[in-house]
Amino acid sequence: MAEPIYTDIFRCKKDSGTYQPNSPYKTNLMAELKKAQSGTGSGPIGNKADETVYVVTLCAGYLKPNDCTSCINKTIPLLLEKCPNQKGAAAWRVTCMVRYGTPVINNYDVWFLANEVSPIKAMDVALLEKSLSELVSMSLYEVKPGLRRYVYKDLGYGKNGTLHMVMQCTDDLLPNDCHKCLIHVSNEVKPCCNGAKAAAVFTPNCYIRYSLGDFREGGNRPSSITIN
Structure with a gap:
């Protein structure tokens, strides 16, 4: 047995609130996810606290760069589909993770396991x-x-x-x-x-x-x- 069967894990953060389709939060979220897909990095974006978005991606350290990019690009639309208007959400899929939400102190927030x-x-x-x-x-x-x-x-x-x-x-x-x-x-x-x-x-x-x-x-x- 070389590896457990990979499970797609999607979590919508219930206490994070929701955003409207044409809201500044949605605009900022899509801009940051686009950066993540291109591999240009990300940081908090937004002029007000309720509009600020923070996107984090993670690939398994043993993954090749092209495989990392592919995993992230495939995961982002699936996460948006699973959590269509939640301000906070995360996905673990195969060998990568995508997470977004409003910034927290030191970025440490174990809100699901x-x-x-x-x-x-x-x-x-x-x-x-x-x-x-x-x-x-x-x-x-x-x-x-x-x-x-x-x-x-x-x-x-x-x-x-x-x-x-x-x-x-x-x-x-x-x-x-x-x-x-x-x-x-x-x-x-x-x-x-x-x-x-x-x-x-x-x-x-x-x-x-x-x-x-x-x-x-x-x-x-x-x-x-x-x-x-």
């Missing part, structure tokens, strides 16, 4: 949990100094297997919030994914994924990304 879990269980659940605990500790150790927001690790598993794990934060998080977010999703692995051969936990700010197969197939395969 979701997961995808393989239905196939490990034969030795105790061994899997022990190995996952080791990988989590190793990965968090590298993130803690505040120098990295993406870490990939693997660990020998059983006689011939390998357990793979990736943790990653969005670029807009402060180092301490990145570390806090990754601790959060790491703590959710055991209760959500008990003994599964592969699983992932997602929030609007970070995620963790593990598998007994290498999910980076065809990617660039960096082991970490440094925070600039």
